Amino acid sequence: MTITSTATDRRPQLSPHFMFRWEASQDAYILLYPEGLIKLNPSAGEILKRCDGEHTVAELIADLQDAFPGPADDIDQGVRAFLDVATDKGWLHA
Helix, strand or coil, X not given: CCCCCCCCCCCCEECCCCEEEEECCXXXXXXXXXXXXXXXXXXXXXXXXXXXXXCCHHHHHHHHHHHXXXXXXXXXXXHHHHHHHHHHCXXXXX
C-alpha cells in the first residue's frame, strides 16, 4: 500500500521485522529478516540509515542533497520513490 507517504512531515522508520547494518563481508548495507537477507545498493543504504523515526522525509532529502552532488530534484524524486517502494515492501513504516 503506497502511502504517497513521502509527505514531507512523515518520519520513516525501519520495520521491527528487519535489522539494518553494514556487512563487511558483503561490502554493503544489508537488511536482515528471519527468512534471509537483502543486499542493498549504496543509494538504498544511504537512505535507510537515515530512517530512524526521528527525521522527516524533508530532513532526509535535505541531508542527502548536502551529502551527495547532483541535481537536487533528482535526489528528491529518487528518495521519495525509494521510500514508497520500501514502505510497500514492508521495510519501513511511519
